[in-house]
Amino acid sequence: MSKSSNVREVALDALISIEKNQAYSNLLLNSVINKHHLNEKDVGLLTELVYGTLQRRDTLSYYLSAFTAKNKKLEKWVETLLKLSIYQMVYLERIPDRAVIFEAVEIAKKRGHKGISSLVNGILRGIQRNGLPNFDSIKDPLEKISVETSHPYWLVKQWADEAGIEEARRMCEINLQPPIQTARINRMRTTMADLLVLLEQEGISAEKGDLSQDSIKILKGNLARTAAFKNGLLTIQDESSMLTARALNASQEDKVLDACAAPGGKTSHIAELMDGQGKVVSLDLHEHKVKLIKEQAERLGLQNVDAKAMDARLAGEAFQKEEFSKVLVDAPCSGFGVIRRKPDIKYTKKPGDISKLASIQLEILNSVAPLVKKGGTLVYSTCTIEREENKDVVNKFLESHPQFEADTDLAERMPEKARPFVKNGQLQLLPHYFGTDGFFIASLKRKV
Numbered sequence: 412m413s414k415s416s417n418v419r420e421v422a423l424d425a426l427i428s429i430e431k432n433q434a435y436s437n438l439l440l441n442s443v444i445n446k447h448h449l450n451e452k453d454v455g456l457l458t459e460l461v462y463g464t465l466q467r468r469d470t471l472s473y474y475l476s477a478f479t480a481k482n483k484k485l486e487k488w489v490e491t492l493l494k495l496s497i498y499q500m501v502y503l504e505r506i507p508d509r510a511v512i513f514e515a516v517e518i519a520k521k522r523g524h525k526g527i528s529s530l531v532n533g534i535l536r537g538i539q540r541n542g543l544p545n546f547d548s549i550k551d552p553l554e555k556i557s558v559e560t561s562h563p564y565w566l567v568k569q570w571a572d573e574a575g576i577e578e579a580r581r582m583c584e585i586n587l588q589p590p591i592q593t594a595r596i597n598r599m600r601t602t603m604a605d606l607l608v609l610l611e612q613e614g615i616s617a618e619k620g621d622l623s624q625d626s627i628k629i630l631k632g633n634l635a636r637t638a639a640f641k642n643g644l645l646t647i648q649d650e651s652s653m654l655t656a657r658a659l660n661a662s663q664e665d666k667v668l669d670a671c672a673a674p675g676g677k678t679s680h681i682a683e684l685m686d687g688q689g690k691v692v693s694l695d696l697h698e699h700k701v702k703l704i705k706e707q708a709e710r711l712g713l714q715n716v717d718a719k720a721m722d723a724r725l726a727g728e729a730f731q732k733e734e735f736s737k738v739l740v741d742a743p744c745s746g747f748g749v750i751r752r753k754p755d756i757k758y759t760k761k762p763g764d765i766s767k768l769a770s771i772q773l774e775i776l777n778s779v780a781p782l783v784k785k786g787g788t789l790v791y792s793t794c795t796i797e798r799e800e801n802k803d804v805v806n807k808f809l810e811s812h813p814q815f816e817a818d819t820d821l822a823e824r825m826p827e828k829a830r831p832f833v834k835n836g837q838l839q840l841l842p843h844y845f846g847t848d849g850f851f852i853a854s855l856k857r858k859v
């Protein structure tokens with residue numbers, strides 16, 4: 412695979428599968444990359460094309476609609492090819508328009524008939540000649556944000572109702588930026604200084620992270636293929652997620668339950684901070700995901716992780732009351748904090764999904780509550796920014812569990828920069844604060 416038009420065809424196929432809801436963008440992209448044995452440069456272009464076109468899907472539709480007859484519906488794959496091409500013309504300055512148009516027409520010829528390739532040619536040349544429409548004709552300010560940043564209207568409205576319209580705009584705009592790649596250092600095996608030198612030798616340019624004390628920030632290179640990764644010196648993880656284990660603050664004397672643990676990012680961090688001592692019992696619903704936790708523990712050299720398949724909603728019966736001094740519920744959630752990594756989330760999740768998730772989250776918390784020792788800590792976290800799944804779930808839990816209270820010491824365990832955002836034992840990070848994922852952490856104490 413070396414010709415860029417082939418990469419575009421692969422990107423087109425990937426986008427078609429994602430649109431048909433046959434796969435999540437991140438998983439599909441990984442399997443496509445492996446299947447086609449792409450080199451690093453092609454992987455970069457493919458990722459940019461697929462994620463970029465998906466991230467801007469609705470904006471691209473708006474642009475395209477100005478160049479297509481209202482009553483004539485395009486075949487789905489033709490529409491996707493056009494969006495992929497417009498994405499490159501608008502957002503990728505290094506690729507000349509004529510190259511984009513030439514390659515789109517070649518793909519159209521190969522997949523369709525002459526009529527389709529002339530249609531594709533006509534539309535793209537029209538855009539090249541006339542330029543794209545602006546957003547001035549959209550009068551409703553929420554609709555304008557929705558189209559300009561390609562987020563569904565209901566989501567923009569919800570964020571604007573909660574945080575104000577300017578904050579909602581910021582929340583939408585940051586989601587169009589590629590995420591910063593960060594990794595967590597395994598202090599059981601290396602130090603920050605040594606790891607940075609080692610990575611440099613492997614061609615990775617990295618520096619100390621901005622927020623978490625455990626983080627390095629990758630400026631150039633692919634960590635997943637390094638010896639440092641294979642040898643368990645680091646774990647690829649967002650900085651916001653790294654704050655969860657710090658919030659739990661487990662030590663060697665603790666027995667920890669991580670109720671929703673796969674693929675093991677937080678379990679392994681907790682186990683590292685316990686220096687490989689004590690015990691972390693890690694649950695996940697799916698057996699195949701439990702395997703991932705075990706693989707992580709093995710790679711990082713952690714002997715104190717015991718992973719098993721179990722529905723956390725049944726954990727209350729599977730363990731003894733007050734068996735754990737620290738319990739983490741890193742709950743299944745809508746994932747609106749990670750839209751930059753999984754753009755399809757913003758189109759596939761619906762308002763009803765949020766309420767369903769909120770009930771599951773509360774069920775899990777209710778189930779594990781009796782397992783927390785008196786004086787112990789229960790941390791609840793999600794990678795979403797929805798109040799209904801975060802603050803509301805915690806408040807409901809506290810209402811029905813008077814033996815728990817907000818842990819007002821949480822701020823002390825958080826990095827100084829994050830402290831102003833901690834309120835009453837809860838921290839909500841939005842991606843535009845520090846460039847991390849959107850993430851929520853609540854720490855609760857069981858009264859003695």
Ligand SMILES: C[S@@+](CC[C@H](N)C(=O)[O-])C[C@H]1O[C@@H](n2cnc3c(N)ncnc32)[C@H](O)[C@@H]1O
Nearest residue numbers: 671672673674675676677695696722723741743
């Ligand atoms: C946010 S992810 C956890 C990420 C993990 N803590 C980490 O840091 O790598 C939520 C996990 O909960 C699992 N899950 C969903 N429902 C569950 C349930 N009822 N009981 C246990 N695990 C569940 C999912 O399979 C998923 O792996």
